[in-house]
Amino acid sequence: xxxxxxxxxxxxxxxxxxxxxxxxxxxxxxxxxxxxxxxxxxxxxxxxxxxxxxxxxxxxxxxxxxxxxxxxxxxxxxxxxxxxxxxxxxxxxxxxxxxxxxxxxxxxxxxxxxxxxxxxxxxxxxxxxxxxxxxxxxxxxxxxxxxxxxxxxxxxxxxxxxxxxxxxxxxxxxxxxxxxxxxxxxxxxxxxxxxxxxxxxxxxxxxxxxxxxxxxxxxxxxxxxxxxxxxxxxxxxxxxxxxxxxxxxxxxxxxxxxxxxxxxxxxxxxxxxxxxxxxxxxxxxxxxxxxxxxxxxxxxxxxxxxxxxxxxxxxxxxxxxxxxxxxxxxxxxxxxxxxxxxxxxxxxxxxxxxxxxxxxxxxxxxxxxxxxxxxxxxxxxxxxxxxxxxxxxxxxxxxxxxxxxxxxxxxxx
Amino acid sequence: xxxxxxxxxxxxxxxxxxxxxxxxxxxxxxxxxxxxxxxxxxxxxxxxxxxxxxxxxxxxxxxxxxxxxxxxxxxxxxxxxxxxxxxxxxxxxxxxxxxxxxxxxxxxxxxxxxxxxxxxxxxxxxxxxxxxxxxxxxxxxxxxxxxxxxxxxxxxxxxxxxxxxxxxxxxxxxxxxxxxxxxxxxxxxxxxxxxxxxxxxxxxxxxxxxxxxxxxxxxxxxxxxxxxxxxxxxxxxxxxxxxxxxxxxxxxxxxxxxxxxxxxxxxxxxxxxxxxxxxxxxxxxxxxxxxxxxxxxxxxxxxxxxxxxxxxxxxxxxxxxxxxxxxxxxxxxxxxxxxxxxxxxxxxxxxxxxxxxxxxxxxxxxxxxxxxxxxxxxxxxxxxxxxxxxxxxxxxxxxxxx
Numbered sequence: 008x009x010x011x012x013x014x015x016x017x018x019x020x021x022x023x024x025x026x027x028x029x030x031x032x033x034x035x036x037x038x039x040x041x042x043x044x045x046x047x048x049x050x051x052x053x054x055x056x057x058x059x060x061x062x063x064x065x066x067x068x069x070x071x072x073x074x075x076x077x078x079x080x081x082x083x084x085x086x087x088x089x090x091x092x093x094x095x096x097x098x099x100x101x102x103x104x105x106x107x108x109x110x111x112x113x114x115x116x117x118x119x120x121x122x123x124x125x126x127x128x129x130x131x132x133x134x135x136x137x138x139x140x141x142x143x144x145x146x147x148x149x150x151x152x153x154x155x156x157x158x159x160x161x162x163x164x165x166x167x168x169x170x171x172x173x174x175x176x177x178x179x180x181x182x183x184x185x186x187x188x189x190x191x192x193x194x195x196x197x198x199x200x201x202x203x204x205x206x207x208x209x210x211x212x213x214x215x216x217x218x219x220x221x222x223x224x225x226x227x228x229x230x231x232x233x234x235x236x237x238x239x240x241x242x243x244x245x246x247x248x249x250x251x252x253x254x255x256x257x258x259x260x261x262x263x264x265x266x267x268x269x270x271x272x273x274x275x276x277x278x279x280x281x282x283x284x285x286x287x288x289x290x291x292x293x294x295x296x297x298x299x300x301x302x303x304x305x306x307x308x309x310x311x312x313x314x315x316x317x318x319x320x321x322x323x324x325x326x327x328x329x330x331x332x333x334x335x336x337x338x339x340x341x342x343x344x345x346x347x348x349x350x351x352x353x354x355x356x357x358x359x360x361x362x363x364x365x366x367x368x369x370x371x372x373x374x375x376x377x378x379x380x381x382x383x384x385x386x387x388x389x390x391x392x393x394x395x396x397x398x399x400x401x402x403x404x405x406x407x408x409x410x411x412x413x414x415x416x417x418x419x420x
Numbered sequence: 421x422x423x424x425x426x427x428x429x430x431x432x433x434x435x436x437x438x439x440x441x442x443x444x445x446x447x448x449x450x451x452x453x454x455x456x457x458x459x460x461x462x463x464x465x466x467x468x469x470x471x472x473x474x475x476x477x478x479x480x481x482x483x484x485x486x487x488x489x490x491x492x493x494x495x496x497x498x499x500x501x502x503x504x505x506x507x508x509x510x511x512x513x514x515x516x517x518x519x520x521x522x523x524x525x526x527x528x529x530x531x532x533x534x535x536x537x538x539x540x541x542x543x544x545x546x547x548x549x550x551x552x553x554x555x556x557x558x559x560x561x562x563x564x565x566x567x568x569x570x571x572x573x574x575x576x577x578x579x580x581x582x583x584x585x586x587x588x589x590x591x592x593x594x595x596x597x598x599x600x601x602x603x604x605x606x607x608x609x610x611x612x613x614x615x616x617x618x619x620x621x622x623x624x625x626x627x628x629x630x631x632x633x634x635x636x637x638x639x640x641x642x643x644x645x646x647x648x649x650x651x652x653x654x655x656x657x658x659x660x661x662x663x664x665x666x667x668x669x670x671x672x673x674x675x676x677x678x679x680x681x682x683x684x685x686x687x688x689x690x691x692x693x694x695x696x697x698x699x700x701x702x703x704x705x706x707x708x709x710x711x712x713x714x715x716x717x718x719x720x721x722x723x724x725x726x727x728x729x730x731x732x733x734x735x736x737x738x739x740x741x742x743x744x745x746x747x748x749x750x751x752x753x754x755x756x757x758x759x760x761x762x763x764x765x766x767x768x769x770x771x772x773x774x775x776x777x778x779x780x781x782x783x784x785x786x787x788x789x790x791x792x793x794x795x796x797x798x799x800x801x802x803x804x805x806x807x808x809x810x811x812x813x814x815x816x817x818x819x820x821x822x
Contacts, residue, residue: 058646070641158740164592175591176577193609198424206782225482226470227745249587271563337570374630379622
């Protein structure tokens with residue numbers, strides 16, 4: 008049986024919150040040994056965040072932490088003292104990759120910067136995923152997930168027609184920065200495997216986010232105008248929107264009344280199929296709607312017709328009828344819909360492992376499958392500091408006495 | 421210096437964003453990517469804008485030009501048996517095939533990993549499809565909007581607490597596509613590490629639906645950990661956490677932690693209202709933010725965005741402007757880092773594009789060529805590389821294979 012793609016690769020993971028842990032989660036899915044460096048006196052904020060299992064607070068009970076730290080190990084080191092920093096340095100030098108998402112300069116101040124580490128280990132790979140990058144006039148600025156979305160330009164492009172810029176509903180810059188960071192680390196590992204050379208990666212979460220609005224940047228230059236916000240509409244498809252459903256009026260037991268169906272009609276042929284499917288075949292050739300240009304001209308009227316049809320059907324019925332006609336349609340899922348979804352459950356997307364404090368909770372796993380090499384989740388998220396002794400002795404070669412002494416001195420917590 | 425993937429040969433059969441973005445990430449780090457497009461019409465991205473002066477033209481789509489710089493392009497109809505055979509020949513010495521044909525189209529073309537593997541056991545084949553290659557939704561139709569929605573992200577965005585009649589709102593652009601692409605690129609790069617070690621390929625099954633559902637932050641876990649539906653409706657967990665108007669534009673206020681709020685109070689000159697019982701402590705401040713917002717707004721009416729942004733950041737308060745496209749292109753910071761790269765395209769002219777999304781010290785991002793025109797490299801690939809004769813070329817053209 009083949010080994011996982013990153014078998015034998017060790018990551019000293021100084022990241023926290025979401026962006027960095029999302030990066031190392033990807034590496035862990037592929038078999039890297041990811042060792043999270045935590046400090047008991049300054050816990051990762053996600054260990055404090057709700058929801059907590061069964062509503063009981065505790066650093067090992069947070070759903071957020073337990074989702075994005077699957078497969079990882081946790082060592083608890085006090086980075087506020089010299090002995091603790093010395094342990095962290097030894098861990099970094101025993102690793103192939105060092106990751107962090109501190110603001111620019113923090114690792115340097117700890118004596119754990121790239122220039123310092125490479126003196127002892129020339130082929131080390133290090134990535135910093137900061138908000139603004141390591142250079143440039145704003146390099147010291149602080150970035151928080153929710154504020155990254157408006158900063159990136161995504162808010163200016165997202166919103167209802169005639170309305171103000173809006174958010175996208177989650178801290179998109181974090182997972183987006185993290186997953187691009189994982190790709191960069193893999194590229195560096197590939198380069199190292201072929202040449203023996205390590206390197207440093209400077210990732211700015213702002214820049215990875217701006218990459219995601221490239222069409223807006225180009226539209227501005229190509230037309231001389233800021234792009235217009237247009238709700239769920241699309242210049243090249245109609246109907247294209249999110250429509251209310253009968254669920255809203257019916258208040259079906261146990262189901263949020265807030266239920267919608269999304270529909271995207273790609274071309275005239277699909278429009279004719281949709282018109283037939285909603286029992287209005289004549290609309291397929293109606294001059295008001297027969298072509299994309301006509302549907303765009305009469306889009307308010309078109310959407311009223313669609314809404315009239317969807318609001319008399321439950322979202323899942325509408326989805327099924329339109330899918331049968333070959334039209335892209337899907338419910339607007341809640342977290343509960345995803346949790347219960349037969350497709351996701353049938354494909355084995357979810358991971359159900361026993362966690363010592365919170366038991367079996369259904370977490371999401373990698374969004375891909377590899378046919379030959381093992382991958383995925385083999386271990387739930389770590390309890391705080393659960394692997395300190397094992398890593399100290401097996402990985403770093405400390406003796407049990409040395410570990411006890413460091414613990415007494417407060418370097419291990 | 422050359423990119424980490426300079427040794428790689430990649431074939432892409434991609435439309436719109438997902439597969440093209442995955443292979444762009446490889447191409448930008450040196451890989452030789454051959455993009456396969458349908459004869460006559462090409463990639464769907466060519467038929468979406470933005471276009472110069474809003475005049476549609478298949479060689480001038482901003483989306484296409486961004487996603488396909490650094491690649492070579494050929495036309496090939498893989499739905500004809502001869503086309504599929506040529507794809508087999510192309511992938512016989514390739515390291516990677518990345519495609520986003522949905523499963524029913526794969527079946528129709530006869531595209532399968534087993535078939536391509538027969539000529540090349542080293543091949544990594546990355547299939548980026550709406551729902552993956554198995555499961556009850558395998559053959560469903562899907563688009564950007566429906567995947568972002570079914571994946572749980574649209575539900576989180578849009579109307580506020582008093583406006584539940586307004587539909588939830590998709591994020592701008594091709595976000596599901598981009599995320600399908602970058603997650604697919606991560607899996608591909610992992611498989612390349614294994615290929616280097618074992619000299620064997622494999623098949624990667626990437627589901628964009630699952631990619632979307634992977635990014636729900638704490639909103640997914642609200643169900644398994646709290647049996648709660650996480651919704652865009654209702655109050656925010658903490659305030660201020662929203663965009664408000666200054667004299668000259670919008671600024672996003674963000675005080676998640678107490679020290680940030682305290683610093684903001686000082687920045688405002690410690691007005692008396694902030695000491696009122698109503699606003700003391702995060703819980704009360706958040707609960708009474710409808711009132712707090714009025715006070716803050718009055719103060720913001722006298723501020724300018726850039727001035728407040730820099731003053732706040734000097735106090736470690738993570739405010740941010742609501743950037744327009746013009747703001748980004750003119751940003752001193754982004755330009756100092758060399759983020760934007762000018763690309764000259766023979767048909768579309770020169771524009772500034774987002775360049776390196778991360779900077780690698782030893783193997784930097786590089787621009788080698790603009791996006792290909794439709795079929796630009798047919799001769800280079802079919803004649804020079806695959807050694808087709810002129811008469812074979814003519815025959816394939818007649819049949820519409822090329």
